[in-house]
Amino acid sequence: MTAENALEALKARLGGKVVETSSFRGDDTAVVTPEAWLEAASALKNGLGFDFLMDLCGADYLPREPRFEVVCHFYSSKTGARLRLKTRLPGGKPAVDSLAGLWLSADWFEREAWDMYGIDFKGHPDLRRLLMYDSFEGHPLRKDYPLKGRQPRIDHAD
Amino acid sequence: MGLETLFGNSFLTTRLDEAINWGRKYSFFQYPFVTACCGMEFMSAWASTYDIARFGAEYPRFSPRQADVLFVVGTVNEKLAPVLRRVYDQMCDPKWVVSFGVCATSGGFYDNYATVQGIDKIIPVDIYIPGCPPRPEAVLDALVKLQKKVSKESVLDREHDR
Numbered sequence: 001m002t003a004e005n006a007l008e009a010l011k012a013r014l015g016g017k018v019v020e021t022s023s024f025r026g027d028d029t030a031v032v033t034p035e036a037w038l039e040a041a042s043a044l045k046n047g048l049g050f051d052f053l054m055d056l057c058g059a060d061y062l063p064r065e066p067r068f069e070v071v072c073h074f075y076s077s078k079t080g081a082r083l084r085l086k087t088r089l090p091g092g093k094p095a096v097d098s099l100a101g102l103w104l105s106a107d108w109f110e111r112e113a114w115d116m117y118g119i120d121f122k123g124h125p126d127l128r129r130l131l132m133y134d135s136f137e138g139h140p141l142r143k144d145y146p147l148k149g150r151q152p153r154i155d156h157a158d
Numbered sequence: 159m160g161l162e163t164l165f166g167n168s169f170l171t172t173r174l175d176e177a178i179n180w181g182r183k184y185s186f187f188q189y190p191f192v193t194a195c196c197g198m199e200f201m202s203a204w205a206s207t208y209d210i211a212r213f214g215a216e217y218p219r220f221s222p223r224q225a226d227v228l229f230v231v232g233t234v235n236e237k238l239a240p241v242l243r244r245v246y247d248q249m250c251d252p253k254w255v256v257s258f259g260v261c262a263t264s265g266g267f268y269d270n271y272a273t274v275q276g277i278d279k280i281i282p283v284d285i286y287i288p289g290c291p292p293r294p295e296a297v298l299d300a301l302v303k304l305q306k307k308v309s310k311e312s313v314l315d316r317e318h319d320r
């Protein structure tokens with residue numbers, strides 16, 4: 001199954017929950033509603049042959065609303081097809097279902113997205129910071145995090 | 159060391175400085191605190207082509223308690239800063255610190271929320287090596303400069319300038 005077919009198949013399965021799709025020079029993207037996030041990922045894995053979650057990350061589009069995006073890249077080791085799945089989340093309390101139950105690799109990706117953007121993944125087994133230290137306040141890759149905002153753990157000279 | 163009470167600030171103490179410094183500068187035990195890509199260049203300076211052993215500094219000690227020189231090689235971030243301070247605190251006097259590469263020296267181009275803008279904000283530094291990464295020749299040059307610095311020190315004043 002090629003990725004174009006996968007986009008069509010995904011639309012056929014989810015109907016109106018697929019907000020938009022696009023294909024540009026082999027980049028095939030589907031945007032789904034946050035409520036359909038887990039359903040879409042599950043369909044890609046179990047029905048459409050995408051057996052590898054390559055990446056999951058957050059993105060901040062301040063001042064757009066909905067402000068945040070969660071982006072997944074899937075790969076099929078059988079056909080070589082790739083597909084990007086996105087969902088858009090509001091700026092207030094961004095939250096979406098965790099994919100860690102489907103893919104073990106989503107575990108740390110989601111912890112990183114929580115650490116950097118403060119996106120809550122509902123149902124994640126252990127949603128702690130991955131890169132920053134526990135005493136760090138805020139989420140450093142948010143566009144409204146201060147450019148020079150530093151939070152040293154020990155006193156600095158100067 | 160209590161030498162001033164033994165000998166006073168006399169001719170004998172001065173000569174003792176030279177003897178002790180001669181021993182110190184040709185027998186650095188280094189602690190390589192390697193965090194990033196500079197480590198590859200550090201290994202190159204260490205290995206047979208450039209052979210840091212010619213200067214008596216080939217012996218790495220991976221326990222800070224047995225080391226004389228702390229080589230901070232690579233980027234140090236805020237998460238790691240307490241670890242570096244602790245390693246430094248565990249080293250016995252006399253001790254020296256070499257900041258290896260531009261990241262350890264000033265944070266380099268990592269001017270962001272995560273990176274310490276130079277390890278001299280955390281611990282005192284004796285020699286800075288510029289470069290991204292530094293050439294092995296620069297590392298050897300720094301080592302020779304450190305030897306010169308050590309040879310001018312006195313066993314009496316070491317613990318007071320910290």
